[in-house]
Amino acid sequence: MTQTSQEPGSKKSTDGAALTAQPRIKDADWTWARIWTRYRFAIVTVINLSVFFVIWQLLAHFEVIGPHLIFPTFTDTLRALKIGWFGGQVDDGTSFELLRDFVIAKNAWESLQRYAISMFIAIGIGIPIGLAMGGFKWVDAILSPYVWTLSSLPRLAIYAPLVMIMGIGESIKYALIILTAIFPVIINTWAGVKTTEQSLINAARVFGAGRAQIYKKVVLPYTLPFVVSGIQLSLSRGLIGVVIVEFLTGASTLGGLGWLIFRSASAFNSALTYASLMSLAVFALILVQGTRSMEAKIAPWRQVSKT
Amino acid sequence: MTATGQARRPLIVADSMTAGYELERERKLLTALEDVSLTVHEGEFLVLVGPSGCGKTTFINVIAGLVKPWGGTVTFNGKPIDGPGEDRSMVFQDYAIMPWRTVEHNIQLPFELRPHDFSKADVAEKVQDIIEDVGLVGFEKSFPYELSGGMRQRVGLARAMVTQPKVLLADEPFGAVDAMTREVLQAQLEALVMNAGQTVVFITHSIDEAIALGDRIAVISNRPGKVREIVEVDMERPRLAEGEITTHPRYGELREHLWNLVKDEALGARDAHHDEGDSTGDSRLDRLATSPATTMDPGI
Numbered sequence: 030m031t032q033t034s035q036e037p038g039s040k041k042s043t044d045g046a047a048l049t050a051q052p053r054i055k056d057a058d059w060t061w062a063r064i065w066t067r068y069r070f071a072i073v074t075v076i077n078l079s080v081f082f083v084i085w086q087l088l089a090h091f092e093v094i095g096p097h098l099i100f101p102t103f104t105d106t107l108r109a110l111k112i113g114w115f116g117g118q119v120d121d122g123t124s125f126e127l128l129r130d131f132v133i134a135k136n137a138w139e140s141l142q143r144y145a146i147s148m149f150i151a152i153g154i155g156i157p158i159g160l161a162m163g164g165f166k167w168v169d170a171i172l173s174p175y176v177w178t179l180s181s182l183p184r185l186a187i188y189a190p191l192v193m194i195m196g197i198g199e200s201i202k203y204a205l206i207i208l209t210a211i212f213p214v215i216i217n218t219w220a221g222v223k224t225t226e227q228s229l230i231n232a233a234r235v236f237g238a239g240r241a242q243i244y245k246k247v248v249l250p251y252t253l254p255f256v257v258s259g260i261q262l263s264l265s266r267g268l269i270g271v272v273i274v275e276f277l278t279g280a281s282t283l284g285g286l287g288w289l290i291f292r293s294a295s296a297f298n299s300a301l302t303y304a305s306l307m308s309l310a311v312f313a314l315i316l317v318q319g320t321r322s323m324e325a326k327i328a329p330w331r332q333v334s335k336t
Numbered sequence: 337m338t339a340t341g342q343a344r345r346p347l348i349v350a351d352s353m354t355a356g357y358e359l360e361r362e363r364k365l366l367t368a369l370e371d372v373s374l375t376v377h378e379g380e381f382l383v384l385v386g387p388s389g390c391g392k393t394t395f396i397n398v399i400a401g402l403v404k405p406w407g408g409t410v411t412f413n414g415k416p417i418d419g420p421g422e423d424r425s426m427v428f429q430d431y432a433i434m435p436w437r438t439v440e441h442n443i444q445l446p447f448e449l450r451p452h453d454f455s456k457a458d459v460a461e462k463v464q465d466i467i468e469d470v471g472l473v474g475f476e477k478s479f480p481y482e483l484s485g486g487m488r489q490r491v492g493l494a495r496a497m498v499t500q501p502k503v504l505l506a507d508e509p510f511g512a513v514d515a516m517t518r519e520v521l522q523a524q525l526e527a528l529v530m531n532a533g534q535t536v537v538f539i540t541h542s543i544d545e546a547i548a549l550g551d552r553i554a555v556i557s558n559r560p561g562k563v564r565e566i567v568e569v570d571m572e573r574p575r576l577a578e579g580e581i582t583t584h585p586r587y588g589e590l591r592e593h594l595w596n597l598v599k600d601e602a603l604g605a606r607d608a609h610h611d612e613g614d615s616t617g618d619s620r621l622d623r624l625a626t627s628p629a630t631t632m633d634p635g636i
C-alpha cells in the first residue's frame with residue numbers, strides 16, 4: 030500500500046490552508062485489504078441477505094413454520110413479485126384468483142396516488158398551522174387543545190365517528206391518512222418557531238429588523254430543519270395510515286397495496302402477500318433513506334456536532 | 337479617543353434608571369438595575385465590569401433598545417431611547433450570527449434589514465473592506481460552523497462595524513475566545529474604533545481586558561446593580577499595537593485598585609445567587625444540532 034500524504038494532527042477547516050490544499054489521499058494500489066475496507070459494508074450486507082433468503086427458503090420448503098398456504102417459499106414469492114409487477118402467465122394451480130398480471134403494480138400505483146395527495150395536503154396545511162401556532166399566541170391558545178388531543182389519540186379511534194359522518198368512500202381514506210400524518214409536521218414546525226434562539230432575534234432587532242423581517246430572516250430559516258424532520262416523521266406516519274385505511278375500508282378489486290396484503294392473506298395466497306409486503310418495504314426504505322439525506326442538504330449546519 | 341483634555345459631549349445619558357424583568361413563572365418582578373446614573377461621552381471607550389448577574393447585559397440592552405427601562409430616563413443624543421437604531425450596533429457574547437448564512441451574508445445583514453442609499457456594489461465593497469479589517473479574507477463563503485469561536489466573533493464584529501455606527505455596544509464579546517486569539521481581537525478592536533472614532537460601551541469580566549481597552553471603567557455593584565465607582569484609565573493609545581501593556585507604570589496600580597473593587601462585589605455576590613450561566617457560542621451550536629422536540633404521538 031502506498032502511504033497517503035497526511036500531515037500530523039490534520040488541520041481543521043478553520044485553517045485557511047486546509048481549504049485550498051491538494052487532495053490528501055492519492056490513488057493507492059488495489060489490494061484485497063483495500064477492497065475489503067472500502068466495500069465491507071456492501072459485502073457484509075450481501076452475505077447477510079443471502080443467508081436470510083436461504084434460511085427463508087429452507088424453512089418454507091420443509092414447511093417448518095406452516096404449509097405453503099401460510100408461509101410461501103422465497104422462490105414462489107419472487108415469482109409472485111415478477112407477475113405482480115411485470116406480468117406473465119400463471120401456469121399452474123399454485124396461484125389463486127388474485128394473482129393476475131401487474132396486480133401489485135396497479136395496486137401500488139393506486140396507493141401511491143392516494144399517499145402523495147394526502148401528504149401534499151397534510152404538509153401543505155400542517156406547516157402553516159405550525160407556523161401560526163408558534164408565531165401567534167392566540168392561535169396557539171385556540172388550536173393547541175385540539176392539536177395535542179388529536180396527536181395523542183390513537184388515530185384508529187377516530188375511524189368510527191368519521192365513518193358515521195363521511196360514510197365509506199374515497200374521502201374518508203384521505204381524511205384518515207391526513208389525520209395520521211399531519212401532527213408531526215405541525216408540532217415540529219411549532220417547536221422550531223418556539224425555540225428560535227432569542228439572541229439571534231435580538232441581533233436581528235439591533236440591526237433593524239421589524240416583526241415581519243424577524244420572521245423572514247430568523248424564525249423561518251431557523252425553523253426549516255425542524256420542518257424537514259417533521260416532514261420525515263409525517264411521511265412514515267402517512268405510510269402507516271395508507272395501509273391501515275386500505276385495510277379498514279376494503280374494496281372489491283383495486284384497493285391499493287395495503288388492501289392487497291390483507292386481501293391476499295385472507296385468500297391464503299401467501300406468496301402474493303409476501304410479494305406485496307416486500308414491495309412496500311422497499312418503497313418505505315427508499316422513502317426513509319431519501320428524506321434522511323434531505324436534512325443534511327437543506328441544513329448542513331445542524332449536522333456538525335452530530336458527527 | 338482620549339478621555340482627558342477635550343470637551344466631552346455627553347452622548348448616552350442614563351439618569352436614575354431602573355430596569356428589570358417580569359418573571360412569568362414565579363409571578364415576580366426582578367430588579368436588575370436600580371437607580372443607575374451614568375454618562376457615556378462621545379468618542380470614549382467605556383468599559384463595564386462587575387459580578388455576573390449584576391445587570392451589565394441589561395444595561396447594554398437598554399442602550400441597544402432591546403430592553404425598556406422601568407423608570408428614570410435614558411437618552412441618546414438628547415432623545416429618549418425608543419428601540420434599536422442604526423446609530424447603535426452590537427457584538428454579542430454568544431456571537432449571535434446566523435448559522436445558515438455564510439460569513440459575507442452575515443456581515444451584509446444590516447444592509448438587508450435597514451433601508452439605505454448604497455448600491456449593491458457599494459455594499460459589497462463595504463463588506464469586503466471590513467472582512468479585510470477583521471482578518472476574515474478567504475472565509476467569505478464559509479459557514480459559521482466551519483469557523484472557530486474567535487473567527488465567529490470576527491464575523492460578529494464585522495457585522496457590527498460594517499455600517500460605521502456611531503456607537504458600538506459589546507457584551508463580553510471575547511469571553512468565550514481563547515486567550516491568544518483574545519489579544520489579537522482586542523488589538524484589532526482598538527485599531528478599528530480608533531480609526532472610526534466610535535463611542536464604545538464594552539462589557540467584560542476581565543480586569544486586564546478592561547484596562548487594556550477602556551478610557552473609563554465603570555464598576556457595577558451587585559444586583560440590583562448600581563454604579564459603584566468610575567475609574568479613569570490614563571494611559572495613551574494605541575496601547576495594544578505593539579508590546580506589552582502590563583509593563584506600563586500605571587498598569588499595576590490600576591489593576592490593584594480595580595481588583596479590590598471587583599473582589600468586594602464578587603464576594604458579596606456569591607451568596608446572593610448562583611449565576612444562571614452565561615452561555616457560550618459553542619453550546620448554542622450544540623443546541624442547534626440536537627433534534628427537535630419529539631412528541632408523545634402514538635403513530636396511528
Ligand SMILES: Nc1ncnc2c1ncn2[C@@H]1O[C@H](COP(=O)(O)OP(=O)(O)O)[C@@H](O)[C@H]1O
Binds near residue numbers: 386390392394395
Ligand atoms: N430575559 C430575562 N428574564 C428574566 N430575568 C433575566 C433576563 N435576563 C437577565 N435576567 C436576570 O437579570 C439579572 C441581571 O442579568 P444580566 O443583565 O444578564 O447580568 P450580567 O450581564 O451582569 O451578568 C440576573 O439576575 C438575570 O438572572
Ligand SMILES: [Mg+2]
Binds near residue numbers: 392393507614
Ligand atoms: Mg451578561
